[in-house]
Every structure is written in structure tokens, then in C-alpha cells.
Amino acid sequence: xxxxxxxxxxxxxxxxxxxxxxxxxxxxxxxxxxxxxxxxxxxxxxxxxxxxxxxxxxxxxxxxxxxxxxxxxxxxxxxxxxxxxxxxxxxxxxxxxxxxxxxxxxxxxxxxxxxxxxxxxxxxxxxxxxxxxxxxxxxxxxxxxxxxxxxxxxxxxxxxxxxxxxxxxxxxxxxxxxxxxxxxxxxxxxxxxxxxxxxxxxxxxxxxxxxxxxxxxxxxxxxxxxxxxxxxxxxxxxxxxxxxxxxxxxxxxxxxxxxxxxx
Amino acid sequence: xxxxxxxxxxxxxxxxxxxxxxxxxxxxxxxxxxxxxxxxxxxxxxxxxxxxxxxxxxxxxxxxxxxxxxxxxxxxxxxxxxxxxxxxxxxxxxxxxxxxxxxxxxxxxxxxxxxxxxxxxxxxxxxxxxxxxxxxxxxxxxxxxxxxxxxxxxxxxxxxxxxxxxxxxxxxxxxxxxxxxxxxxxxxxxxxxxxxxxxxxxxxxxxxxxxxxxxxxxxxxxxxxxxxxxxxxxxxxxxxxxxxxxxxxxxxxxxxxxxxxxxxxxxxxxxxxxxxxxxxxxxxxxxxxxxxxxxxxxxx
Numbered sequence: 001x002x003x004x005x006x007x008x009x010x011x012x013x014x015x016x017x018x019x020x021x022x023x024x025x026x027x028x029x030x031x032x033x034x035x036x037x038x039x040x041x042x043x044x045x046x047x048x049x050x051x052x053x054x055x056x057x058x059x060x061x062x063x064x065x066x067x068x069x070x071x072x073x074x075x076x077x078x079x080x081x082x083x084x085x086x087x088x089x090x091x092x093x094x095x096x097x098x099x100x101x102x103x104x105x106x107x108x109x110x111x112x113x114x115x116x117x118x119x120x121x122x123x124x125x126x127x128x129x130x131x132x133x134x135x136x137x138x139x140x141x142x143x144x145x146x147x148x149x150x151x152x153x154x155x156x157x158x159x160x161x162x163x164x165x166x167x168x169x170x171x172x173x174x175x176x177x178x179x180x181x182x183x184x185x186x187x188x189x190x191x192x193x194x195x196x197x198x199x200x201x202x203x204x205x206x207x208x209x210x211x212x213x214x215x216x217x218x219x220x221x222x223x224x225x226x227x228x229x230x231x232x233x234x235x236x237x238x239x240x241x242x243x244x245x246x247x248x249x250x251x252x253x254x255x256x257x258x259x260x261x262x263x
Numbered sequence: 264x265x266x267x268x269x270x271x272x273x274x275x276x277x278x279x280x281x282x283x284x285x286x287x288x289x290x291x292x293x294x295x296x297x298x299x300x301x302x303x304x305x306x307x308x309x310x311x312x313x314x315x316x317x318x319x320x321x322x323x324x325x326x327x328x329x330x331x332x333x334x335x336x337x338x339x340x341x342x343x344x345x346x347x348x349x350x351x352x353x354x355x356x357x358x359x360x361x362x363x364x365x366x367x368x369x370x371x372x373x374x375x376x377x378x379x380x381x382x383x384x385x386x387x388x389x390x391x392x393x394x395x396x397x398x399x400x401x402x403x404x405x406x407x408x409x410x411x412x413x414x415x416x417x418x419x420x421x422x423x424x425x426x427x428x429x430x431x432x433x434x435x436x437x438x439x440x441x442x443x444x445x446x447x448x449x450x451x452x453x454x455x456x457x458x459x460x461x462x463x464x465x466x467x468x469x470x471x472x473x474x475x476x477x478x479x480x481x482x483x484x485x486x487x488x489x490x491x492x493x494x495x496x497x498x499x500x501x502x503x504x505x506x507x508x509x510x511x512x513x514x515x516x517x518x519x520x521x522x523x524x525x526x527x528x529x530x531x532x533x534x535x536x537x538x539x540x541x542x543x544x545x546x547x548x549x550x551x552x553x554x555x556x557x558x559x560x561x562x563x
Contacts, residue, residue: 029292029319030344055291055319056445067345070291070319072444072503073551084318084448088372092388117340118365124399125363130356132342132349134367134396135319141390165395166367177392 005239007191008257009247010209011149012036013239014189015103018147021046024098026091026143028054028136031069032256033149033189034103039065039251044243050098057082065252091139102143105150107131108162111202111223113169113185115140115148116162124164140167141174145183152263153190155222170201191262193217194236196228204228207236266469268436269490273534276460276491277303280312280426283334287315287375287422287456288323289429289449292344293508296323296500297430297462299493299534305330306529315375315424316341317448318368322500322516325351328361329524335362337422339371346513350520365399372448374422378455386416427456430497431481432504434463438487439472439480444503446481453482462491464505493534495546506549512541 015037019025023046027034031054038051039062053061054069058078066073075081082090091100106115107129117134119127140146146167150157168174170184178184187206188195194206206228208214214233218225227233239247247257277300280286290296301323304312309327311334316324318339325343327333329351341352355361373385386407391397397404397417407418429449433441440461442449453459472480496502499509516523531537538546 029340029342032345055447056294057447058445068292068294068508070294070445070447071507072294072501073507075444075503081445083446083450084368084372085376085451088369092369092390118396118399125356125359127357130348130353130363133338133340133365134394135340136368138367138369138391138394138396141393142388164399165393168393171393173393178390182390 005244006258007209007262008033008260009239009244010236011189011191012040012247012257013243014194014236015147015149016040016044016243018187019046019049019101020099022048022098023101025049025051025101025103026139027069027103029069031103032065032067032260035069036065036247036251036257037103040243040247043246043250052082052087055084055087057084057087064254065256067256091136092142099144102139102146103149104137104140104146104167105148106137106166108157108159109148109150109188110159110162110169112171113148113188113197113203114162114165114171115167115169116164117166118164120163122163134166137167140184141178142182144181146185148185148188150188150190151260153192153217154220154263158220159222170197192220195225198226198228205233207234209236210238266437269438269484269487270436270466270492271489273299273303273491273493276300276489277307279458279460279489280304280309282310283313284425285313285315287424287427287452288320289317289427289447289452290323290497290500291317291319291445291447292321293499293513294501295430295444295447295449295497295503297428297460297496298323298498298500299462299491299496300428300460301326302528302537305332308332315371315422318371319344321349325349325516325520326524326528328352328355329520330528333361335364337364337366337371339366339368343513343517346517350517364403365396366403367396370403370419371422372451373419375448375451375455377419377421378423379451382421384418384420386418389414389416391417422455424452424456426458426460427452428460428462429453430500430502431461431463432502433465433467434461434490434492435467435469435471435484436490437469438484438490440482440487441467441479442481450482453486458488459486460489460491461487462493462496464494464496464502466492495538498538498541498546498549505551507551509545509549511545
């Protein structure tokens with residue numbers, strides 16, 4: 001592979017490696033990176049991973065990657081289609097059927113992995129920036145586990161405490177109200193780095209992507225980010241030739257990921 | 264006596280919506296939205312509509328909010344997906360011109376499901392309490408005690424729209440609806456709404472459903488009040504099996520929403536004038552003529 005690996009491709013491969021065989025996965029809107037991750041994982045190590053392509057309801061779609069998760073073309077090579085009623089029924093109780101994993105992003109992510117999509121500003125409803133709304137982030141309270149991805153890494157998105165909790169992170173409220181099988185967020189993948197959680201349920205720096213430094217990541221994060229492991233922070237492992245071939249030739253022949261704008 | 268056709272024109276369909284109505288709108292993102300009626304309502308200056316849009320709504324809410332037709336929105340998500348935040352919705356919300364009820368996917372879907380089943384409310388499994396959403400809309404997310412276990416649960420009220428409007432790729436003139444692509448929440452909207460309107464690209468023959476295709480009928484005719492048949496009935500959103508979303512149209516909207524509203528909503532007198540303004544080349548460019556293009560690969 002001589003062509004440069006794009007950050008979006010590295011993020012998709014990193015998320016794919018985090019998926020397990022026989023899990024049931026779901027992503028939301030504007031989720032080209034998670035869509036690619038689900039498809040790549042099925043082709044690599046997780047052939048029995050089942051996944052839902054957003055609100056369009058396509059189950060196990062093998063369609064070439066498209067920009068909109070809910071595009072009707074995702075059904076053309078799907079095994080089944082869920083109505084939204086099926087999606088809500090299943091995602092409110094899915095952990096009972098199989099381990100479930102959700103991948104989603106948001107406008108703000110805090111040190112406990114809480115995610116906000118309602119808007120910026122605490123003086124509700126007088127928000128400084130009105131966001132789109134909570135959509136399916138509530139399902140983070142029901143999935144067995146989740147992974148967070150963001151297409152921008154700066155102090156506006158990574159803040160100490162979110163203004164509104166749309167998706168609960170690793171918090172006391174989760175321990176009080178959610179089923180003990182629902183573990184919450186485990187991994188955060190950004191355009192700069194990979195973060196995980198320590199024993200105190202707060203975010204740590206697991207690895208930095210090639211071309212970036214731990215110092216840069218910490219400067220662009222609004223809270224302290226200790227290292228996950230002692231010593232030097234490792235580089236995020238690059239995709240193997242096989243992963244990259246699968247990704248470019250079978251998952252995303254149209255180059256949707258390579259054209260994706262990340263900040 | 265002959266069976267009654269429910270096909271009416273778009274202006275008559277818009278007349279079924281009154282000021283102040285609770286209006287549900289089908290589709291999702293830039294897919295399967297009943298845009299001709301939305302434009303008609305915007306042009307006719309409907310007022311104080313309360314919208315219960317699909318769980319990830321964009322353009323239809325934008326057009327109605329920009330036209331000043333909206334008082335309240337039950338918002339699971341209003342945005343333009345990969346085209347960013349929804350500018351008219353955002354401005355109206357930030358200036359308190361509209362009331363935004365922050366809800367979520369379970370609220371919209373179970374609210375409609377409860378109405379369709381004639382239930383007063385739907386309880387949720389425990390877990391919702393760990394989010395902050397209930398604190399934003401405490402009148403909507405109340406609690407109820409399970410009379411069997413004694414546990415408290417968050418509840419969602421039945422949401423019965425005065426009018427529900429969805430797009431269907433195909434329909435017959437009696438109102439048997441063929442949602443050939445994703446169904447989204449559009450089956451629930453038709454079942455739950457007091458008046459249910461379908462906007463379709465294609466009217467199939469009268470005996471089409473009963474020629475061994477009853478399982479393809481997503482919603483039966485007696486749940487549908489009126490049918491509007493127009494070419495490119497979802498444009499610029501997509502119609503499964505017919506055409507994809509018109510991305511240039513969305514780009515144009517984001518670049519200059521006000522000009523777009525003038526050119527495509529306020530000035531055209533009817534759907535055909537709208538289509539002429541979009542232009543033949545643009546319309547044909549959205550057609551999905553190669554059925555194998557998205558057939559995917561073998562995983563064997």
C-alpha cells in the first residue's frame with residue numbers, strides 16, 4: 001500500500017479491531033467511520049458480528065460505503081430490515097439477547113464519557129448553540145458497551161463536564177439506574193488519539209496517531225489525560241496490508257472515507 | 264357502486280392541516296420526506312403548527328420553521344446529517360421563536376406506538392434515568408409505578424398527531440401503501456394519526472396488491488385518509504427504488520437558506536413549477552437506474 005493512510009481510515013480500522021465476534025452493533029447518523037468499522041470487522045475477525053446501519057434499519061448490509069447511514073441503498077444487500085419500532089424495542093433491551101455495542105459521537109464528551117448533543121450552554125432552554133437533539137444516545141444506557149468516535153479533537157468537544165447528559169458515561173447515575181450488564185463507554189477514537197478509561201472511570205491517553213504527540217493531544221483536551229500505561233505513550237497501530245486492502249477494495253471502493261473531512 | 268379513490272391534489276391535502284395542529288412528518292434525514300405538502304404548507308402560511316417530526320428530521324422542519332409556520336417541535340434530532348446543523352431551526356430555537364421539546368427516539372416511537380395501540384402511555388425499562396433528558400422535559404417524561412413489581416419507571420405519553428404525512432415510493436389509489444425501502448417510523452405515523460396523508464411517486468394498478476402481493480403492503484388502505492401522486496414526490500430527499508437524495512440541493516440550502524427558500528418554496532406556484540426550477544438535468548442526475556450498483560459483495 002503506497003497511498004497514504006488517511007486518519008479516517010486509521011479510525012475505522014481502530015474501531016473495527018475493538019469489535020468482537022458475535023456482538024450486535026449499531027451506529028447512528030453521519031457515521032461513515034463506524035459503518036466501515038462494522039463491515040471491516042465482519043470481513044476480518046468477526047464474521048458473526050451483526051450490525052444495524054442507523055435509522056434505515058439495514059441489518060448486515062454489505063453495500064459499498066455511502067455517506068448517509070439511512071440511505072435506502074443500504075438495504076439492497078442487507079439480510080433484514082428493522083423498522084424504527086424494532087430498533088427501539090431491541091436497543092432498549094438488546095443486551096438480553098446478545099452483547100450489544102453502540103458506536104456514536106456528540107458535540108461534547110467529558111472525562112467520564114458522558115456525551116451531549118442537546119446544545120452548548122447550561123442555561124436551558126437558552127442555549128448558546130442549539131444542537132440537533134439526543135436522538136438515540138439514550139440507548140447508551142442500555143447497550144452492553146459503547147465506543148465513542150469524534151471527527152474533531154479540541155477543547156470545545158473534550159470538556160471537563162458536559163452541559164447536558166444525552167448518553168450517560170461511566171457515572172454514578174449509570175451504576176444506580178442501568179442494568180449491571182451495561183458497562184458504558186470503553187474506548188474513544190479521535191482524529192488525534194485513542195483514549196480509554198482507568199479504574200476511576202475517567203479517560204486516559206492510550207495511544208497517539210502517527211504524526212501527533214501526547215503533548216499536542218493534551219493541549220487540545222479540556223481535562224487532564226494521564227497515560228494508560230507507564231512510560232512513553234505508544235503510537236496507534238497502523239492498519240495491516242490486509243486490513244487496508246479489505247477496507248479500500250471491498251468496504252469502501254468509492255473512497256467515502258478518504259474524502260471525509262476531519263478537523 | 265365503485266370503490267372510492269383517495270387521490271387528491273396537493274393543495275387539497277394541505278387543506279387537511281389546520282393552524283395549531285400536531286403534525287407528524289415521515290422519512291429520516293434526507294430520505295423519504297413528503298416535501299410537496301411541506302412546501303405547500305410553508306407557502307400558505309400555516310401558523311402555530313406543533314411538529315412531531317421523524318426521529319432524525321432535517322429539511323421538512325427547516326422549511327416549515329423558516330416559513331414561520333411552527334410554534335413547537337418535539338425534537339429527537341433536527342439537523343442536516345453530513346451537511347451540519349439546521350440553520351433555521353437553530354436560529355429559531357436560540358432566539359426562542361419556537362418552543363423546543365427535547366425528547367428522544369423512544370419518546371417519538373413509543374409515543375406513536377401507544378397512540379396506534381390506543382394505550383395511554385408506554386413505560387420504559389430502567390436506564391433512561393441515567394440520562395439528563397428527563398430533566399429537560401419533565402412534563403413529557405413522567406414516572407409510573409409498575410403495579411406488579413412496585414418499581415418506578417419513566418413513562419412516555421401517547422402522541423396522537425392530528426395529521427400524519429409520509430412519503431411512499433408506491434401506493435394504490437385506495438391508499439394501500441408500499442414502503443419498498445426502509446419503513447422508518449412511517450407505518451406508526453399512518454396508524455397513529457387522526458388524518459393520514461401519503462405522498463407517492465407512483466400509483467400502482469387497482470389489483471396490484473391482491474395479485475399475490477399483500478405482504479408488500481406496509482399499511483392497508485383503511486389507515487390512510489388521502490393520497491397525493493406527483494413525480495419526484497420526495498425531492499430533494501430520496502425515494503427508495505426511484506432516486507437518491509439531491510446533494511447539490513442540500514449544499515445550496517446550507518450555503519444560502521434564504522435564497523433557497525425564495526427560489527424553491529415561496530416563488531413556485533405548484534410542484535411542477537418547482538420541478539422546472541430544479542431542472543431536468545438535476546432531476547435525472549438523482550435517478551438510480553442501475554439496480555446492481557449497490558448490490559454489495561459476497562461475504563462467503
